[in-house]
Amino acid sequence: MIRGRRIGVDVGSVRIGVAVSDPDGILATPVATVPRDVTKRDELPSDLVEIARIVAEYEAVEVIVGLPVNLAGKEGPAAAAIRQYAEGLKAVVDPVPVVFTDERMSTVTATRRLSERGVRGKRQRAVVDQAAATEILQTWLDSQRRRT
Template structure:
């Protein structure tokens, strides 16, 4: 007789099976995607308006994670081609931290270089007109972010990097 102790985690601690959510954080909108329960395929869920004042977008993502019984959330981290992090990356990190405070499942960051460009390209080649693209491009980018994380998870790699808590800033120790 064997005892099932639950899903086997990847090296990063996220179970190999179970729903993951993908989040593409923009200045005005947030794209949301979800995987199937087996973690094979990412599909678009919705586009949310950013709400920096009340956090209703964060509340909606957290509610979606609970409704789907997600085992984790992957937030896209926009980096430059050289790997540098700018203001958009800092906003994504801040968003991920705020989301983590609302959830009991891990929130991880995924390098999302060029996903919005790729999403625009895919929508254009699918015949989606430019005006319509604006309302769905964030969802399409979230799908690309999530699918890459799912593929990594299936290959036994962690689906992104763990969210690090901000270290308090203070004076640096003197070097001798």
């Protein structure tokens, strides 16, 4: 694994959670929750612009996007929507590669961890997307380290 920061992205229908790793790929930390821009205009959606800005700001070497697969490991309509979103993301972060990782249970795990820390209700909704992105990225980083 080449040295450099990775950006983790949890794409939701309302919000997008964003996390970043340290340059050595050991620890993922939350960065932002970006509102999803679903307006149909000719210009680039504001969420893609913001994620591209974050990728540039952190000089990321890779973007890791959580791909929702069902418990049987199959992709459904949600995964197809994420793949479509990632196509737009690839265009705005090029030449930084965008890769997918299995995000099964990331939001459930993030919600549970936040609850264990006493973060509930509106406060939890505000940060659960960031926490899910952090979970996605940390799981990916851990799996990359196990491979080497």
